[in-house]
Structure formats: C-alpha cells, structure tokens
Amino acid sequence: MRSEVWMIATSSATAAELSCSHGFAILSIPSQWVENSVIDRTENLRFGWRWRVLAALVTGEHRSMFQINSQGILFMKLYWSSTSPFVRKVVVSAHELGLADRLETIPTRVAPNKPDLALLQYNPLGQLPTLVLDDGTALYDSLVIIEHLEHVAGGAKLIPSSPEARIEELRFHALCNGFLDLLVQWRIESMKDAKQIALINAFNLKSSMIWAKLEAAAEQVGQRPFGLSSITLAIVAEYADFRFPRLGWREKYPVLSSWHRSMQSRPSLVSSRFFDGSQSQ
Ligand SMILES: N[C@@H](CCC(=O)N[C@@H](CS)C(=O)NCC(=O)O)C(=O)O
Incomplete structure (x- = not known):
C-alpha cells in the first residue's frame, strides 16, 4: 500500500495512546485516506479539527466519534427539527466549533403524546436532539451533545475549563x-x-x-x-x-x-x- 509520512500535533490523550511525549507524532498515512478526502491536506492540520480526525483514525477513536460514508466523509447523525430550541443549541454550537458540515440531520417530528418510533430505539425519552455515532451510541440531551462536540473540536471553546x-x-x-x-x-x-x-x-x-x-x-x-x-x-x-x-x-x-x-x-x-x-x- 502506498503511504505518506506526516507530522501531526496530537492531544495529550492521543499522544499517550501513540506513545509519543511531545504532542507530535510522525505517522505513516495510507495514500488512499488522502485520496478519499478523509484528510484534506490543504487545511491547517495543527489547530483545526482535522488533526483530531487524523489522530482519531490512527487510534481507532473515530469509531465513537464519526460516521464515514462511501465518499470517506465523516458524519454524526442528528435527530433534528427546525422548531426545537434544544436542537438549535446543538446546531449553533456545531457551527461555532466548525463542525456543522459533519452533522447529518434527520428531520423528526415529536410531541409528548406522539413519540417517534425510530428515535425511541436510540433515545427512550423520545426527545430531540439525539446524536447517533457510528457504533450506535446515542447521545442526549443537548448539553451532553454539546460537551461531546467540544471534545471532538478540541475542548474548552464553548464551556470554560477553569x-x-x-x-x-x-x-x-x-x-x-x-x-x-x-x-x-x-x-x-x-x-x-x-x-x-x-x-x-x-x-x-x-x-x-x-x-x-x-x-x-x-x-x-x-x-x-x-x-x-x-x-x-x-x-x-x-x-x-x-x-x-x-x-x-x-x-x-x-x-x-x-x-x-x-x-x-x-x-x-x-x-x-x-x-x-x-x-x-
Ligand atoms: N433537556 C432536553 C430537552 C429536550 C426536549 O424537551 N425536546 C423536545 C423538543 S423541543 C422533545 O423532544 N419533546 C418531545 C417529548 O418530550 O416527548 C435537552 O436539553 O435536550
């Protein structure tokens, strides 16, 4: 398999998993990943979400973060409605974190007396928003989803850490x-x-x-x-x-x-x- 050698910055957790101590790792990346546009080499790898995607791909962490479709694009599924203020919190947060284009929205109609059966499989509360990861893990409610998006985007951008x-x-x-x-x-x-x-x-x-x-x-x-x-x-x-x-x-x-x-x-x-x-x- 053809491959390219890249130097990337890592989070400390990822650095620990990769057994490198200085927050950088030298990685051999299969060229196919680049061609499939899982990795966009024109972007700044050091500070954007892309380096985290890359690190996540290497460590396998992506399995709990993203969905990858046949074009190699990474998605998370969001059960969504255009009228829900809680859904909107998640969408605005994703936009502020640079992750909006990674959300695949699933229009869903809910009311306390009309639960959506497909949504109930993921969230027994039957509530929007619900975010579904590729391994079937469902995240709810809006605050938990936003915490997750913060983590994906590199942390402490919307919620201070101190x-x-x-x-x-x-x-x-x-x-x-x-x-x-x-x-x-x-x-x-x-x-x-x-x-x-x-x-x-x-x-x-x-x-x-x-x-x-x-x-x-x-x-x-x-x-x-x-x-x-x-x-x-x-x-x-x-x-x-x-x-x-x-x-x-x-x-x-x-x-x-x-x-x-x-x-x-x-x-x-x-x-x-x-x-x-x-x-x-
Ligand atoms: N605490 C939840 C509230 C979610 C919520 O109440 N969502 C409404 C839509 S705006 C819902 O799904 N209602 C249907 C139901 O409660 O059965 C959050 O922050 O996500």
Missing part, C-alpha cells in the same frame, strides 16, 4: 435552558382546548421573574466570549420571538434586546433560524 468560570457558564445555561423548557411546556398547554389556568398563571409568574434575571445579566453575558450560555440566551430570545410574539419582551427588557440585536447576525444563528416545516411540533 472550575469557577465553568460553574458560572453552566449555572447561567441552566437558567436559560430551564426557561426554554418552560416556554415549550407553555406553548403545549396554550394549544390545548381545556387549559389549566393555574399552570398558565405559574408560567406567567415564573417567566416574568426569569426575564428580569436575564435582563440584569445581559450586560455581563455580553462581555464573555460567545459560548454555551450566550448561545442558549440568544435562542431564548429567538424562540420567544418565534412562538410568543405577544409577550412583547423586547420593549420590556431593552438591555437584553440590544444584546441580542448585536448577536443576531452571527452566521451560526443566521444559518439555523427557526421555521415551521413539515416536522414542526
């Missing part, structure tokens, strides 16, 4: 993600003929408290890098515009609104806008 910053990022994410849960439940309840008034009142009360917290935090969030919590906050803003235009939140919370306007033209957000499609819930 303990204090990490806890703060995760805490603020929990607030925004919990709000998305509330908004989704609110929408489901408001579409019912017989609405539970006590539940709608609780949604109203909680949401006004949450909006106030987000308004107070918006300036500080704007000073941090665009990561997990800002992605989730931007999606709260856009989901509220999409499903709850009657709330008029932009007039009530001007700091948050202006933060969102400064973010909304990021390519990751523009390319993943919500829309009602055939799979919408």
Whole structure:
C-alpha cells in the first residue's frame, strides 16, 4: 500500500495512546485516506479539527466519534427539527466549533403524546436532539451533545475549563435552558382546548421573574466570549420571538434586546433560524 509520512500535533490523550511525549507524532498515512478526502491536506492540520480526525483514525477513536460514508466523509447523525430550541443549541454550537458540515440531520417530528418510533430505539425519552455515532451510541440531551462536540473540536471553546468560570457558564445555561423548557411546556398547554389556568398563571409568574434575571445579566453575558450560555440566551430570545410574539419582551427588557440585536447576525444563528416545516411540533 502506498503511504505518506506526516507530522501531526496530537492531544495529550492521543499522544499517550501513540506513545509519543511531545504532542507530535510522525505517522505513516495510507495514500488512499488522502485520496478519499478523509484528510484534506490543504487545511491547517495543527489547530483545526482535522488533526483530531487524523489522530482519531490512527487510534481507532473515530469509531465513537464519526460516521464515514462511501465518499470517506465523516458524519454524526442528528435527530433534528427546525422548531426545537434544544436542537438549535446543538446546531449553533456545531457551527461555532466548525463542525456543522459533519452533522447529518434527520428531520423528526415529536410531541409528548406522539413519540417517534425510530428515535425511541436510540433515545427512550423520545426527545430531540439525539446524536447517533457510528457504533450506535446515542447521545442526549443537548448539553451532553454539546460537551461531546467540544471534545471532538478540541475542548474548552464553548464551556470554560477553569472550575469557577465553568460553574458560572453552566449555572447561567441552566437558567436559560430551564426557561426554554418552560416556554415549550407553555406553548403545549396554550394549544390545548381545556387549559389549566393555574399552570398558565405559574408560567406567567415564573417567566416574568426569569426575564428580569436575564435582563440584569445581559450586560455581563455580553462581555464573555460567545459560548454555551450566550448561545442558549440568544435562542431564548429567538424562540420567544418565534412562538410568543405577544409577550412583547423586547420593549420590556431593552438591555437584553440590544444584546441580542448585536448577536443576531452571527452566521451560526443566521444559518439555523427557526421555521415551521413539515416536522414542526
Ligand atoms: N433537556 C432536553 C430537552 C429536550 C426536549 O424537551 N425536546 C423536545 C423538543 S423541543 C422533545 O423532544 N419533546 C418531545 C417529548 O418530550 O416527548 C435537552 O436539553 O435536550
């Protein structure tokens, strides 16, 4: 078999597996891999995701990371809907990490009273998003998937690694993600003929408290890098515009609104806008 000799940078875990200590490895790469475009030699191998793909191919780690189709392109399967805010977190994160073109999306329609049977095989919760790796491993929920994508992309880009910053990022994410849960439940309840008034009142009360917290935090969030919590906050803003235009939140919370306007033209957000499609819930 023809082969090429390449020097690549490795993560410390991969370096350990390859028994090399300086974060570099000299590898003999089968030419076929290059020809099949599994490896794109015009790209910067040292810092992009490609060197990790290469290292993963060598160590066999790719089996848990990617799918390889007949053209040698690497994919992960994402059970997807254009209306799910949790799916959108994953898609925006993948875009920010440079992995968007590695997601193969599977349009899926779900509702609490209408589980999708194919999805249930992978995720017994029957929820979107679910990411399926080539060995059949299914990852859920959105936070776990984003953690995985971070790992694939080389780590600590969307979620800081230092303990204090990490806890703060995760805490603020929990607030925004919990709000998305509330908004989704609110929408489901408001579409019912017989609405539970006590539940709608609780949604109203909680949401006004949450909006106030987000308004107070918006300036500080704007000073941090665009990561997990800002992605989730931007999606709260856009989901509220999409499903709850009657709330008029932009007039009530001007700091948050202006933060969102400064973010909304990021390519990751523009390319993943919500829309009602055939799979919408
Ligand atoms: N905590 C989950 C929430 C996922 C979720 O609620 N997804 C909705 C779609 S927006 C869903 O699949 N609903 C169907 C169901 O719960 O049966 C996450 O962050 O991924």
